């Protein structure tokens with residue numbers, strides 16, 4: 001059958017301003033950065049957390065409402081739901097509490113993601129649940145955040161869940177924390193109460209290693225200090241929450257030292273007759289750390305073979321260098337055995353650790369407790385390996401932030417420190433130096449439930465090739 | 473700003489490519505749902521970015537409700553051919569004939585009926601993973617969705633018991649009969665999709681652009697007049713300059729009045745829009761939890 005000419009009436013190409021990007025040649029520079037009409041917009045990912053009913057969902061609703069980010073049909077839906085459930089009162093939390101069970105009970109069960117933008121920034125919001133039963137969902141929402149807002153009910157002050165979420169924020173190494181003291185309307189906008197809560201936080205913050213902390217008194221319900229400054233708190237000179245979100249400096253989250261490339265997929269076209277593709281064998285993945293350059297020497301782990309990068313291939317053409325977190329395909333000089341789960345790293349600075357024994361902090365997320373001696377799957381970068389838990393060294397006491405030594409188990413929502421032995425070596429960094437190569441999840445056999453989030457301690461020794469003999 | 477900086481679209485792109493490749497790495501028999509709509513057009517480009525110069529390691533799948541806009545199906549077939557990908561089409565018509573989908577008395581909409589059709593296709597080809605173009609900003613139940621959304625052996629979504637999804641570590645392990653739905657565009661907004669279409673110079677069906685069309689006013693919307701939507705005697709019919717913002721079935725997709733004749737115009741229009749794109753879809757308005765209920769039954 002002859003190829004049918006495509007009827008021009010049903011499709012059209014996006015018209016492109018040629019002054020912006022005349023060529024399709026690959027370019028590692030952001031293409032839009034050159035265009036005055038589309039200045040680069042950066043992205044801030046933040047989450048709300050804190051105890052049940054502290055007003056997290058209401059705050060997100062208020063932020064969207066007052067920043068005029070809501071559309072007419074969303075407002076109509078909000079008003080409709082008010083008539084049914086709210087006795088005529090609009091409930092701003094309904095904007096994110098999107099599940100029927102959530103609206104029935106007035107609580108958040110799972111993370112809701114919302115997107116909004118101001119002229120200054122784009123935002124991805126994760127509204128996470130406060131209920132202790134759903135801590136796993138709080139961790140889900142927080143793990144990708146650059147900034148975390150912990151809400152506190154001004155009447156109740158700092159309670160266990162506020163401490164747990166603050167600790168998790170620190171453990172996940174989210175660089176910015178905002179403590180939003182909410183429901184200030186219910187304590188008569190008392191500066192004294194605000195200072196008490198602030199002091200309580202400040203008494204334990206030094207133990208947590210959070211770089212940047214900001215305290216803001218708000219009323220999510222009424223909108224004070226959310227988008228617009230409050231007239232009720234003349235004693236608070238600082239920015240509103242939105243002003244802070246727009247201004248906070250977000251440096252790169254990504255580690256640009258130490259090239260790390262977990263191989264995701266081997267790109268091997270099956271076109272034996274196409275001369276150009278016949279010998280194509282690329283290794284596709286997302287750079288998890290550092291920068292890679294064409295011609296650079298790299299080592300494949302765990303084999304330890306050393307070779308050079310022949311080409312950095314992308315769909316838009318080859319590039320001279322690429323950096324974290326770009327997705328590329330590497331062509332290597334030598335024909336080596338490389339497959340999914342292997343890691344390609346820079347030779348020979350900033351080498352990672354390689355070990356079958358690991359030390360980690362874990363957040364346990366399942367009803368069935370963690371047991372010493374039990375086997376799990378560990379997924380780390382693109383590598384899944386069997387592990388056995390050899391020891392639970394500590395469990396965190398949330399009320400005192402003390403480490404209790406040698407507990408028998410870790411139960412649901414416990415945070416603790418464990419040791420693991422793996423069936424084959426894991427190539428890793430400490431979580432504090434690289435989030436992507438320093439984190440893992442544990443998966444239960446049989447049910448395949450994700451039961452833990454883990455953050456690795458730095459390696460005690462780095463990969464040490466015995467000699468250079470295997471260097472091809 | 474350092475040179476080692478990704479703008480937000482480049483960030484969304486690399487996130488989506490990573491997810492596509494995780495699918496290729498973790499599943500035996502994945503499929504990519506391709507309708508010809510704007511979101512799945514972006515998905516295909518991301519698949520090209522993830523897998524070229526190899527063939528895309530998954531066939532394309534489309535459930536044809538029989539109520540599609542004809543322009544869309546022509547575009548779908550053209551694009552599949554251009555990519556050299558296998559396109560599998562399963563129709564609701566056929567599912568009804570074979571007793572897989574059973575319409576309720578007087579049920580005209582194919583919205584519910586496409587669910588068993590999709591589940592039957594998944595079973596027929598033993599797909600363990602389907603990549604879809606759903607976005608969290610579309611709808612409040614979608615806003616709760618994971619990138620890797622686990623479905624039990626009945627295709628059901630259990631929103632109260634989703635797998636935690638931490639950092640970029642996706643748990644793709646399944647038992648036989650279970651299934652994963654994967655949404656690489658989860659973090660994209662309507663605006664991002666159009667900006668990506670502009671940046672990548674992607675071809676899109678012409679119904680997204682302003683054109684003249686005979687429309688009938690029904691339940692506060694302008695529906696396109698066609699054999700399936702014949703105007704009733706006292707309904708208002710007008711020829712309008714319209715386009716679609718989101719494409720559903722031809723019997724429920726509201727046409728929006730718009731002069732937007734280029735991608736640039738569309739981007740400007742969306743930036744100033746006062747309603748969401750789903751505001752023009754009757755299928756989501758039927759109840760407060762319409763989308764949640766359909767997803768629990770196996771819908772995307």
Ligand SMILES: Nc1nc2c(ncn2[C@@H]2O[C@H](COP(=O)(O)OP(=O)(O)OP(=O)(O)O)[C@@H](O)[C@H]2O)c(=O)[nH]1
Nearest residue numbers: 052053054055056057058107108130183219220221
């Ligand atoms: N007076 C007053 N009430 C508030 C304020 N913020 C929230 N509330 C009320 O507190 C209740 C709980 O609010 P939500 O926003 O649902 O709380 P949440 O923190 O999201 O709860 P979970 O997600 O279930 O943990 C609702 O009745 C809100 O109206 C406030 O600033 N002042």
Ligand SMILES: [Mg+2]
Nearest residue numbers: 056057107108
């Ligand atoms: Mg909530």
